[in-house]
Each structure stands twice: as C-alpha cells, then as structure tokens.
Amino acid sequence: MNITGDKMLSHLDRVAGEHKPITADVFLTNYCNNKCPYCTYRRWELDAGARAMTFDEFRQYATRLRELGVLGIILTGGGEPTLCPDFMSITKWLEDEGIHYGINTNFNSLLFFKPDYLKVSLDGYDEDSYERSRGVRKYRQTVENIKAYAAWRRTCSPKTSLGIQWVANTVEDVRAFYDANKGLDVDYISFRPFESTGGRYYAEDIKKAQAREIMAAIEELAAHDERVTLNFKWNMLEQQEPSCTAEWAQIALNERGEVMYCCHKPYQIVGHILDEDIMQKKAEAGTDMAMCDIPCRMTAPNMFVHQTQIKRKDAHFI
16 A cells, blocks of 8 residues: 555545545544654643553444544554554454455554555664654564565465655655565555655755755666665655645544544544544544645545535636
C-alpha cells in the first residue's frame, strides 16, 4: 500500500452522494519506543500517563466505524501501535471479521499478522543513520524482523503488501538507503518528504532545490527498480488548500476513542466516536488551515472534491 492522489476516483458515489467516511486512522497507544524528531504527534503535549486502547474498546469503536461507512482501518499513531497490549487480539478480530486493515509501524518487535498492508518506517541504512532519524539504535533488529516477516508471509499471508519508507533529507541518504535495503523482499520502497506546519520546511529556495534533486534521484532509482516509489506528496510541497473539503473521507480516533479533526491534529478533539451525532460534529468543527501540515495526505482528496464543486459555465456542453 502506498498513498496516492487518485484513490477518490474509487469512491465517486460518496463524493457525489452521502459523504460517508472511507478510512479510519486508529491510534492504539499514546506512547512509542522511538523518538523521531520529525514525528507530527510528538509536537503536541499528551495527557499525563501512557494509555493503550483495550480490545473491548477497539471492538466497540470499530463496530461503530463500520456503521458509519468506514471501509478500511489503519492501525497507526500517535504512539507505536504494536506496543498495545491487546494488539494481537485486535488484529485477529479484524481478520476474523473480514475487515480491511493496514498497519503503520516501526516494526522494532517481530509480530505476525495478516493485514492488507504492512508499512515499516525504516528510515535508516545503518545504526547511526537510524538513530539520527528515529532516536534509537534498532536498525539491524528491524531489518531482521522484516526478513523474518517476509519469509513468513510467502506462505501464511501472501496477499499482504509489505513496504519500507524513508523520510528523505538528501540525495546521498536516498541512495544509501536504497543500496542498504534493496535486497529486502518488499513490494515497495517509498521515499517521503518532510511534513511541516504551513510547509515551512521547504519554504527556502535552497530547500526547494534540494527537494528537486531528491525527486530526480528517486525517479532515477525507480527507472531501474519498479518497487521504488516517489510519494505523491513531493509534487505538492507548496500546495495549500483553502479548506478541507474532503474531511469527511477520513476519521481519526485517539487511544480514548475521541475523534480528532484529522490524524495530524490530535489537539483538536471534535467529539467521541460513540456520540450519536459525531459526523455532524466533525463536519461543523472546521479547522485552521494555517496549522495544517504540508504536504498532507488529504491535499489531493481536497483538490479532487473541490474540483467537483466548481460551478462551470456551460457545463451542459461537453
């Protein structure tokens, strides 16, 4: 699984009709075993004390999400989802229920499950680079975990898409990451840009030039290895939408079942998933777009929905 900008085309019925949520991001914990300096969630102060969602809570919340129309659930963070004590019970229930789900993880711990996709934020090519990106020295352990899972899924979960990603900072790091990890049995190798409030990270000309060089390096690798993916966000580094017109397409829950405006804004709570009128509360909440991360995964859906809302002159003449 890799985020792309055209998936809204698969949900034209919801774009034109009732705006039901498509994807749910569920934060199973509010704590992590990594210390990533670029992590959006750790910018915001959390409530005192670590907390994880229980299996019973998850089952209740997931049932409600399905009633609202959610088609896929992403176990993510927030914190590191695999640290949730009930993680394996949760994934087993999702599989038994036939619910599409994916996992975003650092995969520092080896576990076996059968999601639609398993995306590992590897972010390193040796122990030192991994520590710079993720604050701990777990590169070799994570690589071994990926190898073990890749071998297991060949027979036990062949439909699971397995991928690794790197938040790219320099051309040299892109090439070093690829060279060190190209031998892994993964379906995709994704390179992401940095996300920052208002796109400030790429505001200076020197950063924009670096981004162009990085994009060229990724495209060069992709020409020889079809697994290499240029994340679509690279083409939206300066794209700031005036409003979140597709906010209805995703719904994000923290470890308490509280609904956040989106997964990048854990500080903006609009209600609880069990509230009868939660979708109305979410639609009426609004948000400060100046505080949005750019590039954001919702930018492309927002652009798509905005295009459908434009009143075009002489639209009856095709």
